[in-house]
Amino acid sequence: MGLLSRFLQTEKTKDLQPPAGGVGRRLVVGNWKCYKTSGEAKVWFDTFAEKYVPSPDVEIVIAPTLLSLELVARYLEELNLDQVSLAAQDVSPFPVGGYTGAVAADMLKGLVDYVIVGHSERRRYFHETQMDVTNKITEVLDAGLKPIICVDRPYLVSQLSALSDLETGHALVAYCPVDALSFRIPESAGKVGEAVDEIRNVFPHRAIIYGGSILPDNAGEYLALDSLAGVFVGSASLEPESFLDICRQAAQFARPQS
Numbered sequence: 001m002g003l004l005s006r007f008l009q010t011e012k013t014k015d016l017q018p019p020a021g022g023v024g025r026r027l028v029v030g031n032w033k034c035y036k037t038s039g040e041a042k043v044w045f046d047t048f049a050e051k052y053v054p055s056p057d058v059e060i061v062i063a064p065t066l067l068s069l070e071l072v073a074r075y076l077e078e079l080n081l082d083q084v085s086l087a088a089q090d091v092s093p094f095p096v097g098g099y100t101g102a103v104a105a106d107m108l109k110g111l112v113d114y115v116i117v118g119h120s121e122r123r124r125y126f127h128e129t130q131m132d133v134t135n136k137i138t139e140v141l142d143a144g145l146k147p148i149i150c151v152d153r154p155y156l157v158s159q160l161s162a163l164s165d166l167e168t169g170h171a172l173v174a175y176c177p178v179d180a181l182s183f184r185i186p187e188s189a190g191k192v193g194e195a196v197d198e199i200r201n202v203f204p205h206r207a208i209i210y211g212g213s214i215l216p217d218n219a220g221e222y223l224a225l226d227s228l229a230g231v232f233v234g235s236a237s238l239e240p241e242s243f244l245d246i247c248r249q250a251a252q253f254a255r256p257q258s
């Protein structure tokens with residue numbers, strides 16, 4: 001699929017109804033990127049906790065900055081919110097050792113369940129290579145954590161083939177087309193469905209989520225896709241209200257697990 005074929009429609013889906021029986025368990029991941037101090041993170045969780053209604057079929061994952069991770073993890077323990085866990089936004093490609101400035105996967109154990117790996121912003125602004133990404137995935141899996149492996153357009157095929165030999169364990173794949181992030185234009189649900197099929201050819205049994213300009217107004221389009229396990233939310237996760245709105249929609253679309 002070429003660039004031209006990815007012209008996007010942003011039809012509104014406010015009146016989209018979940019099918020009877022729902023579409024399966026849903027995951028909503030909020031990536032705060034380089035926003036929020038530890039204090040701001042605590043305020044976010046206070047507001048979130050007030051209005052959050054857990055659903056057994058929706059898993060919520062929040063990725064604060066590495067700096068605030070420990071404090072947020074302790075606070076989350078206090079809040080004791082069902083179905084909410086944490087992710088690290090990045091990790092060292094190396095184990096514990098003489099690597100100044102790095103945080104090793106083993107150090108994240110007990111704080112997070114997931115680690116985001118290979119986000120396009122890491123690849124683009126920090127010049128992360130595919131080899132770095134592969135090493136990070138290995139470190140994360142060795143630490144017993146779950147990598148959220150980001151793949152994007154226009155490098156989907158090469159990124160997937162680089163990972164195809166890896167034993168990816170409990171990995172999730174996050175499809176985040178760069179145009180949808182950089183240009184603030186979400187990829188249409190139809191195009192996302194096509195990319196998901198492409199990813200499934202390489203990782204047939206991996207859960208796949210989509211990220212790129214997900215907002216409360218368009219989240220339902222993606223949550224309704226049977227082939228998608230959930231959504232990966234950037235900007236709209238920064239405000240607890242808009243993130244809660246997306247979580248509520250996920251609960252509407254989720255189907256109880258048998």
Ligand SMILES: O=C(CO)COP(=O)(O)O
Pocket residue numbers: 031119176180181211212213214232233234235236
């Ligand atoms: O990068 C993303 C998920 O990690 C998506 O970011 P936006 O939702 O801000 O486009």
